[in-house]
Amino acid sequence: MAEITPSSKTQSAGxxxxxxxxxxxxxxxxxxxxxxxxxxxxxxxxxxxxxxxAVLLGLGSSMALLDKILLIVPVAGVIFSIxxxxxxxxxxxxxxxxLLATGGLVLSLAFTGVVGGKAWKDISAVRQxxxxxxxxxxxxxxxxxxxNLEEAYALFSPKFTARVPLDEFKKRLTLVxxxxxxxxxxxxxxxxxxxxxxxxxxxxxxxxCLIDLQLEKAAAxxxxxxxxxxxxxxxQIEDLPSIFPSAAPGGPPTPGGVxxxxxPPE
Numbered sequence: 001m002a003e004i005t006p007s008s009k010t011q012s013a014g015x016x017x018x019x020x021x022x023x024x025x026x027x028x029x030x031x032x033x034x035x036x037x038x039x040x041x042x043x044x045x046x047x048x049x050x051x052x053x054a055v056l057l058g059l060g061s062s063m064a065l066l067d068k069i070l071l072i073v074p075v076a077g078v079i080f081s082i083x084x085x086x087x088x089x090x091x092x093x094x095x096x097x098x099l100l101a102t103g104g105l106v107l108s109l110a111f112t113g114v115v116g117g118k119a120w121k122d123i124s125a126v127r128q129x130x131x132x133x134x135x136x137x138x139x140x141x142x143x144x145x146x147x148n149l150e151e152a153y154a155l156f157s158p159k160f161t162a163r164v165p166l167d168e169f170k171k172r173l174t175l176v177x178x179x180x181x182x183x184x185x186x187x188x189x190x191x192x193x194x195x196x197x198x199x200x201x202x203x204x205x206x207x208x209c210l211i212d213l214q215l216e217k218a219a220a221x222x223x224x225x226x227x228x229x230x231x232x233x234x235x236q237i238e239d240l241p242s243i244f245p246s247a248a249p250g251g252p253p254t255p256g257g258v259x260x261x262x263x264p265p266e
Contacts, residue, residue: 050084051097051104057081058107064115071115077108126196129207132235133194133228137211140237141188144177157229157236164244172243176213183216190226205230206238 057077212221
C-alpha cells in the first residue's frame, strides 16, 4: 500500500474540487466595493471642505451692506456653494455638507440681491439726475439767449432768489449775454460730469457741475461753477457763484454761497 503524505492529501483534495467546479473557486467571489458600508453607523463620511467655505462666505456676505465693493464676498459665496453642491452630488455618498452649501448659497444670493438691487437703484437715480440737470442747463441756455430772463430766474431756488433780486439778476445776465468786449452769448453747455453729495446738516441733496459759456469773440469758453439742489424731488439752481458772488460781511462780494462739496469737477 502506498503511503499517503499530507502534501499528497492536499493535492488530491485540490484536484477533486478543481475537477468538480472546473475553475478556481476564489474567482467566483465578488469583489468588495470601495464604498461598501457607507452610511453605516461605524463609517465616517467626510464633510466637503468647500461647503464649509461656502457657509462662511454666506455669513460674511452681510459685510456687503457696508460698501458695494464688498459685494465680491457674496458673489464668491455663490460660486463656492455651487462647486460644493456639485462635488457632494458626485461623491457617491462619500461626502456630506449639503445643508451647509445650500445655506451658504441662500445667504449669498440674498445679500447679492439686496446690495445689487440698491446699487442698481443708485445708478438709475444718478442717470435720471443727469438727465434733469442737462434739461435745466439747456433751458437756461435757451431763456438767456432769447432774453427771457424771468423764465431763467424761475429755474433758480428760493434760497438764490432771496439773495439775488430779479432786477439784479437781469442786470448781470444781460451783461453776460451781451458782453461789450466778447460779443453775444453763443451757448451754455455742460460736459455731463457732476458731483452729487448730501449736506449732513440739512439732509439736502446737492450737485456740483461745470458749465461752459461760449461768447462770439472768445477763443475758448469760460468755465463756471454750477450748483443745484434737490427740493423735494425737484432740482433747482442753487448758485452760480462766478456770476452772482455772495457778499461777505463787511467786505466785497466773494464767490460761493453753498457749503459742502469741495472743488467743482473738472
